[in-house]
Amino acid sequence: MPVNKQIVLASRPIGAAELGNFKLIETETPTPGPGEVLVRHLYLSLDPYMRGRMSDAKSYAAPQELGAVMVGGTVGEVVASNNERFKPGDKVVGAGGWQNYSLSDGRDLRVIDATRIPIQAYLGPVGMPGVTAWYGLNKIIAPKKGETVVVTAATGAVGSVVGQLAKLAGARTVGVAGGPEKCAYARDELGYDACLDHRSPNFVDEMKAALPNGVDGLFENVGGLPFETAARRFNDFARVAICGAIASYDGGSAPAIDLRVMLVKRLKVEGFIVMDHLALWPTALAELASLVASGRLRYRETVSEGLESAPQAFLGMLKGKNFGKQLVKL
Amino acid sequence: MPVNKQIVLASRPIGAAELGNFKLIETETPTPGPGEVLVRHLYLSLDPYMRGRMSDAKSYAAPQELGAVMVGGTVGEVVASNNERFKPGDKVVGAGGWQNYSLSDGRDLRVIDATRIPIQAYLGPVGMPGVTAWYGLNKIIAPKKGETVVVTAATGAVGSVVGQLAKLAGARTVGVAGGPEKCAYARDELGYDACLDHRSPNFVDEMKAALPNGVDGLFENVGGLPFETAARRFNDFARVAICGAIASYDGGSAPAIDLRVMLVKRLKVEGFIVMDHLALWPTALAELASLVASGRLRYRETVSEGLESAPQAFLGMLKGKNFGKQLVKL
Numbered sequence: 021m022p023v024n025k026q027i028v029l030a031s032r033p034i035g036a037a038e039l040g041n042f043k044l045i046e047t048e049t050p051t052p053g054p055g056e057v058l059v060r061h062l063y064l065s066l067d068p069y070m071r072g073r074m075s076d077a078k079s080y081a082a083p084q085e086l087g088a089v090m091v092g093g094t095v096g097e098v099v100a101s102n103n104e105r106f107k108p109g110d111k112v113v114g115a116g117g118w119q120n121y122s123l124s125d126g127r128d129l130r131v132i133d134a135t136r137i138p139i140q141a142y143l144g145p146v147g148m149p150g151v152t153a154w155y156g157l158n159k160i161i162a163p164k165k166g167e168t169v170v171v172t173a174a175t176g177a178v179g180s181v182v183g184q185l186a187k188l189a190g191a192r193t194v195g196v197a198g199g200p201e202k203c204a205y206a207r208d209e210l211g212y213d214a215c216l217d218h219r220s221p222n223f224v225d226e227m228k229a230a231l232p233n234g235v236d237g238l239f240e241n242v243g244g245l246p247f248e249t250a251a252r253r254f255n256d257f258a259r260v261a262i263c264g265a266i267a268s269y270d271g272g273s274a275p276a277i278d279l280r281v282m283l284v285k286r287l288k289v290e291g292f293i294v295m296d297h298l299a300l301w302p303t304a305l306a307e308l309a310s311l312v313a314s315g316r317l318r319y320r321e322t323v324s325e326g327l328e329s330a331p332q333a334f335l336g337m338l339k340g341k342n343f344g345k346q347l348v349k350l
Numbered sequence: 351m352p353v354n355k356q357i358v359l360a361s362r363p364i365g366a367a368e369l370g371n372f373k374l375i376e377t378e379t380p381t382p383g384p385g386e387v388l389v390r391h392l393y394l395s396l397d398p399y400m401r402g403r404m405s406d407a408k409s410y411a412a413p414q415e416l417g418a419v420m421v422g423g424t425v426g427e428v429v430a431s432n433n434e435r436f437k438p439g440d441k442v443v444g445a446g447g448w449q450n451y452s453l454s455d456g457r458d459l460r461v462i463d464a465t466r467i468p469i470q471a472y473l474g475p476v477g478m479p480g481v482t483a484w485y486g487l488n489k490i491i492a493p494k495k496g497e498t499v500v501v502t503a504a505t506g507a508v509g510s511v512v513g514q515l516a517k518l519a520g521a522r523t524v525g526v527a528g529g530p531e532k533c534a535y536a537r538d539e540l541g542y543d544a545c546l547d548h549r550s551p552n553f554v555d556e557m558k559a560a561l562p563n564g565v566d567g568l569f570e571n572v573g574g575l576p577f578e579t580a581a582r583r584f585n586d587f588a589r590v591a592i593c594g595a596i597a598s599y600d601g602g603s604a605p606a607i608d609l610r611v612m613l614v615k616r617l618k619v620e621g622f623i624v625m626d627h628l629a630l631w632p633t634a635l636a637e638l639a640s641l642v643a644s645g646r647l648r649y650r651e652t653v654s655e656g657l658e659s660a661p662q663a664f665l666g667m668l669k670g671k672n673f674g675k676q677l678v679k680l
Contacts, residue, residue: 243609262613276606279573282621283592289619291612296587 021049025327026089026119033074037338041074042090042331049121051100057124058100061116064327064348065093065143066334067177068241090118090330093148095132095139106131113142118330120350136313144177144345145319146308152294153181153239154304156261157189159297160290161237165190168233170250171212173241175202175320177345178263180210181308182239184317187211191237194230196246198340205343209318218246228253239263247275254285262291320344354379355657356419356449363404367668371404372420372661379451381430387454388430391446394657394678395423395473396664397507398571420448420660423478425462425469436461443472448660450680466643474507474675475649476638482624483511483569484634486591487519489627490620491567495520498563500580502526503571504536504545505650507675508593511638512569514647517541521567524560526576528670535673539648548576558583569593577605584615592621650674 023046030043052058073084073091084091094116098106103126106112114129116122132142144150163169169186173179174195183193183206195206195215206215214230216223227249234255240247240262260277277289311317322342324333330348337346353376360373382388403414403421414421424446428436433456436442444459446452462472474480486508493499499516503509504525513523513536525536525545536545544560546553557579564585570577570592590607607619641647652672654663660678667676 240609247609262609276608278606279570279577279592279621282619283623284621286621286623286626287619288621289612289617291609291614291616291618293613293616296616 024049024119024121027330028087028089029074029084032076037071037074037335039331044328050123052102052123055103055125057098057103057106057126059096059112059116059122060099061094061096061120061350063095063140063143064118064350066337066346071338092117093143095142111139120327137309140347141312145181145312145317146305148294149177150181150308151301151304152263153178153185155294155297156239156263156292157182157185160261161259163189163191163237167236168192168194169237170194170235171239172196172246174206174215175344179241180319180344183210183212224249243275251277254287256285258287260289321347323347323349325349351379354449354451357660358417358419359404359414362406367401367404367665369661374658380453382432382453385433385455387428387433387436387456389426389442389446389452390429391424391426391450391680393425393470393473394448394680396667396676401668422447423473425472441469450657467639470677471642475511475642475647476635478624479507480511480638481631481634482593483508483515485624485627486569486593486622487512487515490591491589493519493521493567497566498522498524499567500524500565501569502576505532505674509571510540510649510674513540513542554579573605581607584617586615588617590619651677653677653679655679
């Protein structure tokens, strides 16, 4: 059997995560036992939630164990199977982690249709990030025609889907992204009515100017100044879907909304994790797949090459260096 | 016609409201014009929201004008009517304000059944405070059997109804109130499983001990330490109904929940004003009237005598000196 390269959590970050927290090791590729499937990974997904797993602070999921292979979504191809639901050659999406091969009992694997949609889209708009966008937008923000929806991390794997779904629902969409290139993409390709560069020295004034009718919905990924600026413009009955707070993951302080404002403006603020809503995944994925296949839902990827590149790509993503969905091609 | 005593807003509070902000004047009792009804008030309701109207800070309702009669809910008796929906002798609930008589075109008046329920209950458990409790508990917290619901201002006009409705729904109820007498009433009469005295020197430890299974629902009226202590014990998927923040009305700081906690615990936090949900009032009032008439919903009143006593009673209520619903008997 070939060698299986793996990246394990070598140490927990103190403050910002860094390369030294990861270690590349080589092990023997395992052989599937009864009922098991061996998958060769083609793409690994890198996502902000992984930063949370690296710490042992209380969070919604148990921390990653030291020395264990980093968790992560993967698409790949079945190379050997003792499970009647899978046969060699099947393309599958699963949670194989930061390694070239993984064993599965099949429960977390799903065969995907690679004929209409590129397989890596199952890690992006037709996968966990897409369903995250779909849930927060439809189940929490539920925009009405003509309302204004603000999306922070507007061109990211989640935000790019939020913006386009909000636009399809008839909302005015205002994105926040880092740098003029991302903002141009947000406007020209993703259809945002406006996009603000949070690195601009006049960011606050520019954002105010882009919100003449206030904010009815906020899909919050980041925290920091974009959040605070949007929060000052909340309309009565605004809804806030809290999906992430990347700015605080590396130890920064998290923003807050005071209760008096919540009362006076009758805000609804809801934190959510898409894994709590598995029953809705089939509905969401069917909609998203159809939108991607017909070209109505656009997306962009940043692909780094080879498992060895994953830690650097991951750290870059936490700082916003990716453009769209961050993937590792294996 | 008799003299109509009125209390008007003489000046806006700077910091805490005080007696000098109010002025008693005497005017002639008006005569109803075409379609109008003249009501003699029997009870005036005093409620925390009035403090908000005294300020000109942006809030959910326009500020009260200087020199105008203070707003307020009233029950009374029709003394003269040019409106076919009302006849002299009818008992009505309305928004007559801080005065002995008011004119109405009838749109804000509702005839009440004074045979099963004492008329002043239409200003309390079968009125705005009751519907406020009903909405926040049923539409935001929606407690499941066995969950823990915390109610601040547990014996107040709103809180006392929240606690009893939560108990009827099968929740464990934990109240916070000021002083041992209120806490004894909360436990013995309102059926709270536990009640904490926020004036106790060991309040934080006592509250922690009363929440062995954490907090699933918080009905928030007060802010300050009770809120902060409950917030530290939120379970995953806890719901927070923000109905008031009395501690901040006189200029104190309002508490906040940080977004990272909201995300990690998947909290839902919602501010609400019962006047936004008029369509639900008939359903809520029918349920509440039936519970009061059958003795399953208990309540208590603090009644001050005479219009002149209203300012002092109002200021006392903001400091928690009332016990149950604060009324003025006219």
